Amino acid sequence: MNGTRKAWVLRAGSVKNLQLKSLRQVERPGHGEVLINVRCIGLNFADVFSVLGLYSATPKGEFVPGLEFSGVVAAVGTKPSPDVETTVEFACADARERAEREASSFKPGDRVSGVVRFGAYSTSILAPAHQLRHIPKSWSFEQGAAFNVQALTSFYGLKELGNVKPGQVVLVHSCAGGCGLLALAILKALGAKAIGTVGSSSKVDVVLDRFPGYMSKEQVIVRSSSPAEYQDQLRTSLRFLGAASFDIALDAVAGKYFQPTFDCLGPGGRHVVYGAADMTPQGDKVWTLLNPMVGLKLAYKYLTRPKVDPLELPAQNKSVMGFNLIWLFSKVGQLAALLDQLYEMNLKPPLVGNTFDFEELPGALRLFQSGQTSGKVVIQVKEN
Numbered sequence: 613m614n615g616t617r618k619a620w621v622l623r624a625g626s627v628k629n630l631q632l633k634s635l636r637q638v639e640r641p642g643h644g645e646v647l648i649n650v651r652c653i654g655l656n657f658a659d660v661f662s663v664l665g666l667y668s669a670t671p672k673g674e675f676v677p678g679l680e681f682s683g684v685v686a687a688v689g690t691k692p693s694p695d696v697e698t699t700v701e702f703a704c705a706d707a708r709e710r711a712e713r714e715a716s717s718f719k720p721g722d723r724v725s726g727v728v729r730f731g732a733y734s735t736s737i738l739a740p741a742h743q744l745r746h747i748p749k750s751w752s753f754e755q756g757a758a759f760n761v762q763a764l765t766s767f768y769g770l771k772e773l774g775n776v777k778p779g780q781v782v783l784v785h786s787c788a789g790g791c792g793l794l795a796l797a798i799l800k801a802l803g804a805k806a807i808g809t810v811g812s813s814s815k816v817d818v819v820l821d822r823f824p825g826y827m828s829k830e831q832v833i834v835r836s837s838s839p840a841e842y843q844d845q846l847r848t849s850l851r852f853l854g855a856a857s858f859d860i861a862l863d864a865v866a867g868k869y870f871q872p873t874f875d876c877l878g879p880g881g882r883h884v885v886y887g888a889a890d891m892t893p894q895g896d897k898v899w900t901l902l903n904p905m906v907g908l909k910l911a912y913k914y915l916t917r918p919k920v921d922p923l924e925l926p927a928q929n930k931s932v933m934g935f936n937l938i939w940l941f942s943k944v945g946q947l948a949a950l951l952d953q954l955y956e957m958n959l960k961p962p963l964v965g966n967t968f969d970f971e972e973l974p975g976a977l978r979l980f981q982s983g984q985t986s987g988k989v990v991i992q993v994k995e996n
Contacts, residue, residue, distance in 0.1 A: 615639065619676045619734035620973055624665035627981075630974045635676075638699050638738055641689035644711030645700050645738050646718050652757035653732050653973075653991040654680035655980045656790075657864070657887055658936065662730070663977065669938045671730060678732025679937075682725040682747060682756035683993075686736070690715045699738050703729070703941040710944050711740040723747040725756035727764070729941055733973060735993050742948060743941075751961050758790060758962040758988035763954050764947075765937050766795035769862050769884045770802075772950070773933045778803030780859035781850070783873060787832065788815035790962065790988040791886075793822060795862055797959045800826050807849045807858075809833045809865070811983055818986045822963060828852075835869065843872035850876070860884065870918045879929040886935055963987035970994065 617637045622629035641647045659677050661667035702708040718724065718741060726744040731737055747756035770776045782799055786792045787808025796819070799806045806827065808819060813834045819827050830852040836842045850856065857878030863870065864887030874883050920932050940947045965987030968976035973991050980989045 617736045624670045643689045643692045645689040646741050647687040648683040650681050650683040650993050651753040652682045654757040655989040660981045676731045680761040681732040682753045685722040688718050706944045710742040715741040727760045754964045754990045755961040762790040763794045766791050773884045774860040781805045781855045783858045783861040784808045785863050785865040788818045788986045807831050809835050839868050839872050846876045877930050881930045883932045
């Protein structure tokens with residue numbers, strides 16, 4: 613390394629704020645840290661919300677976005693050194709201890725994928741050792757950068773919160789996206805039945821081609837813009853499976869689709885919310901004087917969003933749960949166990965739908981934000 617790295621830096625508020633800068637490179641990792649030459653970066657909806665300033669965990673001031681990456685290990689901090697300071701901000705003391713224990717699992721030249729709180733939009737990164745995994749030999753760097761965050765999101769929502777069981781019927785929103793496709797793969801592996809929704813008819817074949825024999829066209833719903841018609845679509849697909857209701861809904865859309873989905877849950881049903889694509893603003897920023905309608909539309913959707921009365925839940929015998937993945941970084945043992953379980957499932961490599969060069973990252977983020985992509989959107993970093 614030459615002492616510097618390239619990174620996309622911004623102050624939250626607009627995609628236009630992203631600037632490609634040269635930053636200082638820490639060449640000697642501290643104890644528990646691993647220095648990685650990044651080869652690919654995976655985009656996630658949390659990136660969009662953090663860039664726009666809508667994500668509560670977004671750092672103040674300038675920061676480097678990005679939660680997910682893959683690359684090659686350049687150096688490992690396997691033991692304490694008095695002349696090397698630890699640079700990584702560990703989520704808690706347990707995280708530091710686990711990283712120090714697991715650092716010896718890696719060596720220079722290893723192909724790894726990883727998750728971080730922020731900082732992945734860079735040509736190299738220092739990451740805690742316990743948040744890395746070796747990329748399966750048959751997987752590409754692109755596939756390595758397309759798995760951890762979205763697989764963890766889907767698995768946590770379905771298994772930890774949804775408590776999914778074999779034979780249960782599960783609704784997966786945005787099932788042609790990165791999280792959705794991995795959710796379907798997890799459900800198939802666990803013996804559950806699935807119905808999925810997509811926002812465009814062009815995405816139906818993506819799901820059918822990925823899951824022949826598991827997903828049929830009757831199980832993939834192109835969401836109607838009418839909530840009433842959308843609920844009819846849900847009922848039709850349920851009848852196809854011989855089911856009266858859903859046991860779990862994995863919801864990344866929310867908005868006007870929340871209530872019809874909630875109404876189709878059966879007794880004991882769990883509505884797990886981890887995103888709100890229906891309320892995602894389009895454009896580089898939430899509000900602009902040149903286009904105030906962007907902010908007004910978002911405000912209208914927010915004010916008219918569905919609401920659940922907690923006092924009615926006992927009578928309905930349903931639950932609503934929400935989460936974001938960032939909080940798991942302080943739950944060190946749980947995060948590690950979930951990652952280990954996912955890799956033990958031997959799922960087939962994730963679908964990479966679009967790839968872009970590192971210099972094209974802002975454009976890739978805009979396309980991802982539009983909801984027009986299928987599978988994972990991955991940024992490729994040229995090897996030095």
